Amino acid sequence: MLPLILLLVVTQLPCVQGDSTAVCRCKQGSASGCAALDPRKAAEIAQAIHELKIDEEARQKQAASSTSAKVQESSDAPEPPDCKGQQHHVISKPIAKELELHPTLMGVYEPRDSRFVTKAVDEAAHCGYQDWHRKIDAEVINYWLRTHKSATAKEFETFLRSVYNRPDMRARFPRGF
CATH class of the missing domain: 1.10.10 (Arc Repressor Mutant, subunit A)
Incomplete structure (x- = not known):
């Protein structure tokens, strides 16, 4: 053998x-x-x-x-059953993945980074990976991260705060980010 x-x-x-x-x-x-x-x-x-x-x-x-x-x-992804997820992670997995490819922001953030969490007004405002969430991720990735190659962490976070201060996002997340 x-x-x-x-x-x-x-x-x-x-x-x-x-x-x-x-x-x-x-x-x-x-x-x-x-x-x-x-x-x-x-x-x-x-x-x-x-x-x-x-x-x-x-x-x-x-x-x-x-x-x-x-x-x-x-x-x-469909909305999860029995969704109670009112915590929203501003640095989603797709955004974190793109950040790992970014020349100046690589290694600064983690997927679902606990430093960047906000609370939704209710369950309907945030439950799973909804369409609005995918659109925000696409905007952050395509519009901002891929066009601001020399951005600092402060500039990136300022941009994220401006997104979460929009009226439609304030309706979902009254405290913004």
């Missing part, structure tokens, strides 16, 4: 360019290459390599599916 495990581990290492040995052919999943090494184990090794490839493909599909679900969830 140990030689099989060792061979399976070795088969996971890439071949060196120009290597046409039986070991390399076996690494690439060729049963005939494995057979040249040990004819008795060729079928077993080929089956094990095949199963490893299927497992890897399944892991990749799962990762792709998970990533696509997260993107969909963050872009148009």
